[in-house]
Amino acid sequence: MKAIVKANLKNLACKTLLLGALTAVVSTLGPGAAFATDPDNPYWPCIQRKVPHISAGMMWGGPLVDESDRSWRRDDEVRGLVETLSARRMPIEEAQARIDSYAAGLGEDKQTKLTVLFTGLLSHTNAERSDIIAGIEKFARRQIALSKQIKETAAESNKLTGTGDAGPEALKQAQALDEKLLWDTRVFDEREQSLTYVCEVPVLLEQRLFALARQLATHLE
Amino acid sequence: MRTAIRLLTAASFAATLGFASSASAYTVYVSNEKDNTISIIDSTTLKVTDTIAVGQRPRGILLTNDGKYLLICASDDDTVQVFDVETKQVIRELPSGPDPELFVLHPSGNPLYIANEDDNLVTVVDIVDNKVLAEIPVGVEPEGMGISPDGKVLVNTSETTNMAHFIDTATNEIFDNLLVDSRPRFAEFNQDGEKLWVTSEIGGTVAVIDAKTRKMITKISFEVPGVQPEAIQPVGLRVTKDGSRAFVALGPSNRVAVINGETHEVEKYLLVGQRVWQLAFTPDEKMLFTSNGVSNDISVIDTEKLRVIKSIGVGRFPWGVAISKE
Numbered sequence: 001m002k003a004i005v006k007a008n009l010k011n012l013a014c015k016t017l018l019l020g021a022l023t024a025v026v027s028t029l030g031p032g033a034a035f036a037t038d039p040d041n042p043y044w045p046c047i048q049r050k051v052p053h054i055s056a057g058m059m060w061g062g063p064l065v066d067e068s069d070r071s072w073r074r075d076d077e078v079r080g081l082v083e084t085l086s087a088r089r090m091p092i093e094e095a096q097a098r099i100d101s102y103a104a105g106l107g108e109d110k111q112t113k114l115t116v117l118f119t120g121l122l123s124h125t126n127a128e129r130s131d132i133i134a135g136i137e138k139f140a141r142r143q144i145a146l147s148k149q150i151k152e153t154a155a156e157s158n159k160l161t162g163t164g165d166a167g168p169e170a171l172k173q174a175q176a177l178d179e180k181l182l183w184d185t186r187v188f189d190e191r192e193q194s195l196t197y198v199c200e201v202p203v204l205l206e207q208r209l210f211a212l213a214r215q216l217a218t219h220l221e
Numbered sequence: 222m223r224t225a226i227r228l229l230t231a232a233s234f235a236a237t238l239g240f241a242s243s244a245s246a247y248t249v250y251v252s253n254e255k256d257n258t259i260s261i262i263d264s265t266t267l268k269v270t271d272t273i274a275v276g277q278r279p280r281g282i283l284l285t286n287d288g289k290y291l292l293i294c295a296s297d298d299d300t301v302q303v304f305d306v307e308t309k310q311v312i313r314e315l316p317s318g319p320d321p322e323l324f325v326l327h328p329s330g331n332p333l334y335i336a337n338e339d340d341n342l343v344t345v346v347d348i349v350d351n352k353v354l355a356e357i358p359v360g361v362e363p364e365g366m367g368i369s370p371d372g373k374v375l376v377n378t379s380e381t382t383n384m385a386h387f388i389d390t391a392t393n394e395i396f397d398n399l400l401v402d403s404r405p406r407f408a409e410f411n412q413d414g415e416k417l418w419v420t421s422e423i424g425g426t427v428a429v430i431d432a433k434t435r436k437m438i439t440k441i442s443f444e445v446p447g448v449q450p451e452a453i454q455p456v457g458l459r460v461t462k463d464g465s466r467a468f469v470a471l472g473p474s475n476r477v478a479v480i481n482g483e484t485h486e487v488e489k490y491l492l493v494g495q496r497v498w499q500l501a502f503t504p505d506e507k508m509l510f511t512s513n514g515v516s517n518d519i520s521v522i523d524t525e526k527l528r529v530i531k532s533i534g535v536g537r538f539p540w541g542v543a544i545s546k547e
Contacts, residue, residue: 057447058475061492210495210516
């Protein structure tokens with residue numbers, strides 16, 4: 001593909017067309033188009049709505065919990081369970097079975113213990129999601145910066161060759177700019193493709209927490 | 222023998238859930254927006270019995286009055302599909318206009334009124350003759366569709382204009398408008414035709430409107446302990462036949478609000494599944510089915526005990542629910 005593009009660049013007429021097309025593409029880049037449409041979150045690039053924080057009531061119909069309560073960290077067994085159950089490498093069915101066996105071994109304090117476990121899972125998931133959301137937004141800012149750079153390079157190249165009477169030096173400079181343009185566009189596109197999966201992660205974590213909370217709740221009735 | 226055991230198990234399961242085994246078995250249809258399928262659930266066993274591939278991005282669904290066909294808004298195919306419930310096949314398509322999302326059938330069974338989000342139109346389609354009867358210009362991004370029990374008044378809500386448009390079905394013209402809260406999503410009349418309910422997703426409210434005077438009676442707000450207000454987004458709504466209760470799907474708060482139909486007070490919030498979207502009663506109103514778009518399941522609510530009795534896994538992004546009359 002790159003070879004074909006390079007060959008085309010030797011032909012000034014083709015090059016003008018290509019640059020025109022690239023310019024058209026990059027002119028659509030930026031916070032408004034390549035990124036999501038939520039005006040409240042201009043740096044949120046995902047189609048999925050940004051949900052910065054999962055609150056207890058969205059997941060849990062059991063007793064009210066204090067989200068800031070960190071006492072679950074002091075209980076070794078609960079802390080270990082929170083780590084194990086939250087890890088996405090453990091199939092959800094297995095995690096749910098672990099909850100069942102934990103609940104089965106509890107006595108009179110079952111309700112309290114299960115609530116503490118939920119608080120731990122909520123806290124752990126929110127912390128993990130916050131990191132991922134911050135990472136996605138950092139990524140989006142980098143993409144915006146790159147799209148700006150692509151636009152500038154395209155404009156610069158067009159300026160050099162746009163009149164049709166460019167000298168050899170101008171053509172040489174323009175060719176260097178075009179190669180940079182192609183490279184940057186390719187990097188931009190590849191990053192955009194990886195975004196599809198990354199954007200799924202906050203939702204996957206939310207789904208997992210809900211499935212775990214629902215399993216915990218079956219032992220409260 | 223195996224069938225007998227299965228039937229026995231199903232019957233005892235239904236009994237455990239508190240439903241007499243003599244209760245009618247209804248068929249529940251669910252559109253899975255991301256999988257391009259329809260899940261079919263047996264209301265007695267509460268299990269998925271079949272999953273059928275249909276058009277792209279199926280969202281709003283409803284059954285024709287004779288119960289023979291399921292109409293499916295195949296939004297990305299810009300069409301409404303006619304699905305034969307007997308043969309479980311799409312047998313034809315209706316002209317729908319672009320991006321059909323929600324629709325409502327005239328109480329007589331024909332025509333069909335379709336909201337076309339991209340075109341700011343309501344398309345009126347004769348489902349027998351397969352033709353467009355009229356196109357009614359409405360507000361920006363039409364969405365919710367409700368029709369009065371006598372079939373004389375059609376209500377369409379437009380998401381961006383934030384209005385309920387009242388349309389005379391005899392002339393297919395708007396005769397009144399009412400401003401409601403931001404992004405109205407769904408409209409439903411009481412069976413006696415006295416009240417109209419309109420949900421507002423961003424506004425976080427439900428408007429209760431006097432259907433005769435078209436004036437606001439009250440606006441219901443919601444407050445769920447432990448849930449941030451912006452997650453409370455009313456979408457689907459259903460009112461019991463006697464008007465005593467309304468159930469409202471509150472979107473990403475994962476709750477269904479139970480509202481007293483007389484006082485308009487919220488009686489209870491039920492935790493269902495993630496991003497609860499649309500609702501449907503069984504004809505006897507003993508159960509309410511909710512589509513949960515993120516947890517990819519259907520919750521079943523016992524409407525007497527006001528408890529969630531079952532979660533049924535379906536396809537990805539379940540959107541619409543429709544239930545057979547028998």
